Amino acid sequence: MSKKLIAMDNELIRSSYVLDVSELKLIYTALSKLDSSKQIEPRTAIYITKNDYVQLGTNPKNIVREVRYACEKLMKRTLVINTEIGDLYTHWMHHVWLLKSDDLTDLMNNYEDAKKLLRPNIAHQKMVLDILKELKTCDENLVARIEFHDDILPFLSALQSHFTQLRLDDLKNLSTFYSHRFYHLMMQFNSTGVCKLSLMELRKILLLEDKYSQTKDLRKWVIEPAIKEIREKTSFFIEHKLIKTGQRYTYLELKFKQKKTIEIKKAKAISSDAIELSEAQISKYSSILSRINDMSDLSTFPTYDAFALWIANILRDPKSVRDETAKRIFKALRTHTDFKK
Template sequence: MSNDLIVMDNSIVKASYNLSVSEQRLLLSALAQIPKNKPIDPKQAYYITREDFVRLGANADQATRDIRNATKDLMKKTLLIDTNAGILEFHWLSEVLRFDKNADARLKLKYPNPEDYKNYINGLRKYNLLESLPVGRHSDDIVARVVFDSRILPLLSELKDNFTQFVIDDVAGFGSVYSFRFYQMMMQFKSTGYCKVSLDDLRYALALFEKYEATKDLRKWVIDTAVNEINEKTPYKVSYELIKSGRKFTHLELKFKLKAEPKKVTVLRDQNTPDLFHKMSDSQINTYSSILSKLHSISDLAENKDYSAFAVWISNILRDPQSVRAETAKRIFKALQTETDFKR
């Protein structure tokens, strides 16, 4: 799916910036929505939902707070891009709106009288509650709206040469800011499976400044952290070597390749255990998981009353029913057969 693909100019991959994990998730959630190979309206807004953050590994109970904090912080952040004319610095975003779902109720209390109606309507406009939301985005789940800085747009769309792309799900679950950057560096050289960068350039790109000046600290807290997480959570197996020039380590070499496909093993299963939805598309899975998340007959399976998080959990089961106990899979299948018009 095109909305799963992140595309950026190589200059962003090599740029100097420092973003938190939540800021990376916010940025990737917006980047995934940018149309590929099409002009971008400089004022185009991208809507960030709790589901976007949960998909990228955020705790469902903290996703809203993480988004709000990330929008505040990312508005202040800049990136440094090396150009022929010098180092160009600009912000990632030009505008952020954090939706306030309680604004309408507060405005009604503030302007209860008919003569206050104009003030009430103006208040709604201030909170953007009169604006029509984009098709396909669930308004109850939207937390923020962002607009990119116009100067970065040429580096995000209509790219013909010198760009890096990867699937957003490859980086889902990253807990280290360095893993995101290392993975982007790897994907820039995906065709060769080899990447070499000087340690000075690496420190610059990661905006480490005075941190981890000793190579042993850089190895422990940055390189090992990123490499181990990439090996654990992505489709790639990566190894590295630190290269010396004289008595000093000067370069980092990364070698990587796709992990070998696991051998298919025939598993004898209980004939009463359904092989759930193995031919369903992602769109169908998302639709049915949303329906299931609101069914009373399986509501006890939810850890809390967070329907969005419950729907994501169910969608993972629909994709891989063997990830849970057979009895749980049976209950989900029975609920869908009994309470919807779904036909196998």
């Protein structure tokens, strides 16, 4: 699984369903093996390997059990896609084949005579032979063969517009269903960094029904934990705001930015204030700054000399402290000393 991005139509992003994280991983793995820009034919087989799951952060010892659980659950799951002509009720998968490694090994060792080894009346005989062909070209251990439901394929293939890209490197770090869904929803608006939706729609998307009917409970158990995990474990900084209509909260607004973008902006802000000084200047002005009253609140040091050493390190490397602190030091250098740039 070498792809870093997967894609879904926006209608699928905003569809209504509930899945476990293990089921989501199975879907992500399958999508990583498809070219979403091209038409995907019905009954297209997708082969899942152990290595695919390792790359999504699964413990190698738990892979077979997790894939089996995900496959069994996902076959029974339904979802509701709100289309322009009404709600489509359907399934994620058309077909799932959990592969038994011992049986595959026996057949693989006798691949040329596989047709003879298979019982004449075995169902899906062609499918078994296709699996063996795949196994011959695959260096990893196959664990499953899946097919997306025909109803789902239009929302996964030939995507030219109105689709959302999701980053696997972010998704693999998220541990709850709500975190994954919030990430999906915000990434639909990645170009603007602002996602706004009604609480009614949010409840529908998450299939909450009467659960967490009070906004305070929705915020405590759904919104805030998801936002916290996305902020801590993905490449995005995110904040949220609940918006009132009259006396009631009716909308949720998410604002987010890539962390690298934020860090670059901070670095630029610091560098615009920072000044390159010689060691002689650093020694001179750190001593002066350590004795300025306006700087005394920054000191937790027992002597002026110790405080001066701390300031000297900041003058050498402004990024060693918070940007607000660095800005104060360099501002004081300009306004409280005889230094001239």
